[in-house]
Amino acid sequence: MAIVIDIDIMIARRKMGVGELADRIGITPANLAVLKNGRAKAVRFSTLSALCEALDCQPGDLLRWEPEEVGVEPSTLTDQRA
Known part of the structure; x- marks a missing residue:
């Protein structure tokens, strides 16, 4: 995936739990997890x-673009966030 979701980083910086954030924005914790883990197709x-x-x-x-590596299957890429 070329778009990387950094919601977890912002949650940690704000010292907020996923449940609290889900309540504040009006979505379920499960749907927030889908978005947070990069499994969402749209936002x-x-x-x-x-x-x-x-x-x-x-x-x-919250969102950033990274080029996809050509010839490498996505499951073999490692997370290289700082």
């Missing part, structure tokens, strides 16, 4: 806006 702008408001951040703090 509504209303959800992105609610995330930014609850975490006091910008969309770029």
